[in-house]
Amino acid sequence: MAPSTVICIGMAGSGKTTFMQRLNSHLHAKKSPPYVINLDPAVLKVPFGANIDIRDSVKYKKVMEEYNLGPNGAIVTSLNLFATKIDQVIKLVEKRSDKVENVIIDTPGQIECFIWSASGAIITEAFASTFPTVIAYIVDTPRNSSPTTFMSNMLYACSILYKTKLPMIIVFNKSDVKNADFAKEWMQDFETFQRALSEDQELNGEDGTSSGYMSSLVNSMSLMLEEFYSQLDVVGVSSYTGEGFDEFLGAVDNKVDEYNEYYKAERERILKEKEEKENKRQSSSLNKLMKDLDIKDKNQEGKDSEVLSDYESEDDEYQGELPRDEDEVEREYTFPEDRNSEVNDKTDADLQSRYQAAFDATAKNASSKTAESIAEYIKR
Numbered sequence: 001m002a003p004s005t006v007i008c009i010g011m012a013g014s015g016k017t018t019f020m021q022r023l024n025s026h027l028h029a030k031k032s033p034p035y036v037i038n039l040d041p042a043v044l045k046v047p048f049g050a051n052i053d054i055r056d057s058v059k060y061k062k063v064m065e066e067y068n069l070g071p072n073g074a075i076v077t078s079l080n081l082f083a084t085k086i087d088q089v090i091k092l093v094e095k096r097s098d099k100v101e102n103v104i105i106d107t108p109g110q111i112e113c114f115i116w117s118a119s120g121a122i123i124t125e126a127f128a129s130t131f132p133t134v135i136a137y138i139v140d141t142p143r144n145s146s147p148t149t150f151m152s153n154m155l156y157a158c159s160i161l162y163k164t165k166l167p168m169i170i171v172f173n174k175s176d177v178k179n180a181d182f183a184k185e186w187m188q189d190f191e192t193f194q195r196a197l198s199e200d201q202e203l204n205g206e207d208g209t210s211s212g213y214m215s216s217l218v219n220s221m222s223l224m225l226e227e228f229y230s231q232l233d234v235v236g237v238s239s240y241t242g243e244g245f246d247e248f249l250g251a252v253d254n255k256v257d258e259y260n261e262y263y264k265a266e267r268e269r270i271l272k273e274k275e276e277k278e279n280k281r282q283s284s285s286l287n288k289l290m291k292d293l294d295i296k297d298k299n300q301e302g303k304d305s306e307v308l309s310d311y312e313s314e315d316d317e318y319q320g321e322l323p324r325d326e327d328e329v330e331r332e333y334t335f336p337e338d339r340n341s342e343v344n345d346k347t348d349a350d351l352q353s354r355y356q357a358a359f360d361a362t363a364k365n366a367s368s369k370t371a372e373s374i375a376e377y378i379k380r
């Protein structure tokens with residue numbers, strides 16, 4: 001059976017790396033060691049033994065120096081360089097697919113560098129089209145106890161779901177500091193969230209952080225989020241104590257089932273559509289090229305070639321009802337060109353006289369020296 005892939009995504013400092021470390025040791029304890037991949041090129045120390053580490057193939061600091069880039073640009077470029085080898089990475093994982101049940105992937109803290117970059121999409125797509133793939137969106141629970149911050153984070157998660165089109169688990173991390181029950185309740189019961197929101201607004205109203213406009217916007221957005229929440233599995237974990245990790249693995253199984261049932265078919269449909277479009281595009285550009293070069297492959301005549309049959313069917317049309325006279329064709333194409341050149345000449349002359357008139361008018365007002373230089377310029 002193909003191993004399930006968990007891609008850990010989350011805001012900087014949400015605890016992705018610590019979560020990966022705990023998940024790794026949790027699976028080891030269950031005698032089911034995962035295949036571990038680190039995709040964060042900027043991390044100094046990886047606290048888990050990674051099977052594949054982006055830092056082995058791309059040196060982040062050198063990328064910064066060589067391409068004269070800032071920290072985020074260097075992360076994206078490192079990912080780009082790594083993405084060129086993604087087929088080799090997939091092959092390596094495939095080789096181990098009969099021995100491992102889970103592949104876990106850590107991503108850079110700067111979410112946008114991964115999610116919104118072409119290489120991030122290529123890497124995600126490569127895994128998602130080979131293995132059942134799930135996104136674990138890690139949330140720093142204590143930092144999301146304000147309803148507005150919470151909602152902003154959920155909107156971001158929603159955009160990631162939309163971008164990756166993969167099943168998602170929201171992981172409320174650091175439950176040893178703050179229990180995630182409040183967040184689960186907000187996601188299940190809209191009225192509780194509304195209440196928390198209005199309490200928060202009363203608290204913050206004085207310093208102007210929530211105006212009337214803000215509250216109505218937040219209200220309508222939270223309604224929209226209800227639909228998003230219905231797609232998710234939600235778990236609270238502590239990467240420090242290990243609490244909630246069994247529940248997390250249960251959620252992964254659940255999402256893998258969902259992937260196989262719904263997402264896989266949807267992905268295959270999209271890929272097939274893309275492939276068909278690409279084939280059509282290729283065949284039409286080949287047709288165009290053949291017409292431009294006036295090439296007709298004699299060997300293929302009468303055979304069932306799509307390209308040639310397209311080409312021939314146009315010929316048939318002309319030969320049957322509208323036989324063409326070579327001269328006529330020539331005239332058809334040369335005449336507009338001649339006419340254009342006449343028109344162009346006329347337009348040029350017209351423009352010349354208008355420039356001259358404008359120049360005369362300007363020259364009257366300008367000093368003689370300026371006028372001379374303008375005249376000189378126009379002559380040129």
Ligand SMILES: Nc1nc2c(ncn2[C@@H]2O[C@H](COP(=O)(O)OP(=O)(O)OP(=O)(O)O)[C@@H](O)[C@H]2O)c(=O)[nH]1
Binds near residue numbers: 012239
């Ligand atoms: N109390 C508590 N702290 C945690 C937990 N998980 C992570 N942390 C702390 O949160 C901070 C950030 O953790 P990291 O694992 O480095 O977070 P990250 O998302 O990988 O960070 P970047 O890669 O920089 O984006 C560290 O100080 C961790 O010790 C947790 O479950 N409980």
